[in-house]
Amino acid sequence: xxxxxxxxVYLLGITLLLTSLTMPALAAENLQVGIDVIKAxxxxxxxxxxxxxxxxxxxxxxxxxxxxxxxxxxxxSATQTDEVRLSEERTLKLEFQGFDENQARxxxxxxxxxxxxxxTVVLLVDNGSVxxxxxxxxxxxxxxxxxxxxx
Amino acid sequence: MKHCEKLEQKxxxxxxxxxSDAEYDEIEAHLDSCAGCQEYYRELESAQNILRQxxxxxxxxxxxxxxxxxxxxxxxxxxxxxxxxxxxxKVVMPxxxxxxxxxxxxxxxxxxxxxxxxxxSPIQTxxxxxxxxxxxxxxxxxxxxxxVQLSRIESVSSQSGQVMVLQTxxxxxxxxxxxxxxxxxxxx
Numbered sequence: 001x002x003x004x005x006x007x008x009v010y011l012l013g014i015t016l017l018l019t020s021l022t023m024p025a026l027a028a029e030n031l032q033v034g035i036d037v038i039k040a041x042x043x044x045x046x047x048x049x050x051x052x053x054x055x056x057x058x059x060x061x062x063x064x065x066x067x068x069x070x071x072x073x074x075x076x077s078a079t080q081t082d083e084v085r086l087s088e089e090r091t092l093k094l095e096f097q098g099f100d101e102n103q104a105r106x107x108x109x110x111x112x113x114x115x116x117x118x119x120t121v122v123l124l125v126d127n128g129s130v131x132x133x134x135x136x137x138x139x140x141x142x143x144x145x146x147x148x149x150x151x
Numbered sequence: 152m153k154h155c156e157k158l159e160q161k162x163x164x165x166x167x168x169x170x171s172d173a174e175y176d177e178i179e180a181h182l183d184s185c186a187g188c189q190e191y192y193r194e195l196e197s198a199q200n201i202l203r204q205x206x207x208x209x210x211x212x213x214x215x216x217x218x219x220x221x222x223x224x225x226x227x228x229x230x231x232x233x234x235x236x237x238x239x240x241k242v243v244m245p246x247x248x249x250x251x252x253x254x255x256x257x258x259x260x261x262x263x264x265x266x267x268x269x270x271x272s273p274i275q276t277x278x279x280x281x282x283x284x285x286x287x288x289x290x291x292x293x294x295x296x297x298x299v300q301l302s303r304i305e306s307v308s309s310q311s312g313q314v315m316v317l318q319t320x321x322x323x324x325x326x327x328x329x330x331x332x333x334x335x336x337x338x339x
Contacts, residue, residue, distance in 0.1 A: 007253075014254075056322060057319070118309045118329060119287065120304060120306065120308070121305040128301065130325045131325070132329070136331060
């Protein structure tokens with residue numbers, strides 16, 4: 001009888017442990033998306049808010065200046081979409097496609113004059129981010145830092 | 152008939168007259184009620200009588216009887232189980248190996264659920280030729296992304312130029328780099 005009680009306790013403990021591993025995704029319902037619109041060039045200065053970006057990208061990309069053009073944030077529930085104006089002709093469209101285990105699936109599209117020119121689906125971990133860059137922008141290059149936080 | 156093994160020594164002492172008054176009364180009362188112990192007592196008594204008839208044992212004069220018995224007792228060693236026997240006894244106990252087996256199974260399950268167990272693939276770059284990529288290109292997770300839960304690119308498509316998928320060395324952050332066509336570059 002005593003041994004049976006011990007078995008039950010251990011089984012319950014293991015079950016709780018396995019359940020807790022999925023708790024962050026199970027508990028979150030929305031995705032708070034942060035969008036940093038950045039202009040990168042080879043001659044400018046680095047915005048103090050973007051010093052971490054310089055450290056991270058300098059081994060890969062040869063840019064000297066990073067300017068924070070725009071910073072916005074939006075909270076999306078599953079299947080919800082939102083748009084962010086990047087420039088007069090360019091728009092960023094976001095669609096949250098729900099949680100997949102411990103990651104949030106987010107579709108990101110760039111539209112120019114209303115026409116889709118780029119599309120990607122990213123899997124964001126909680127407080128994770130991705131970078132999308134390359135399109136020309138006001139004498140430099142457009143860089144988008146898209147981050148997500150589970151809410 | 153089986154006797155009470157726990158009382159063997161006391162019955163022997165009872166026969167030898169070596170019990171206290173209280174113990175003597177206790178054993179005597181037990182012998183009145185226990186047939187098995189009565190038979191055991193008779194066997195002891197019979198053996199003692201045979202010994203007394205055939206063996207004459209007298210201590211030489213001047214021998215300290217108590218000291219003699221103390222010396223005898225000091226040389227009696229009760230064999231202790233070896234370290235391996237004690238360890239084996241503890242390991243075989245269900246209270247130890249069953250929880251250990253359950254915990255090991257749980258750890259094994261976590262290992263196979265974790266992304267770390269998946270086969271790693273090298274970092275890949277996806278190059279998409281213009282003008283239009285109808286079907287998005289899927290991107291395999293990198294070893295860093297699999298080893299540690301990181302954000303990653305699932306698919307990518309571009310109608311405005313080639314696309315490269317990179318990853319920062321320090322944090323493993325994925326980077327999608329669009330290389331515009333000459334026409335797109337001229338627009339800036």
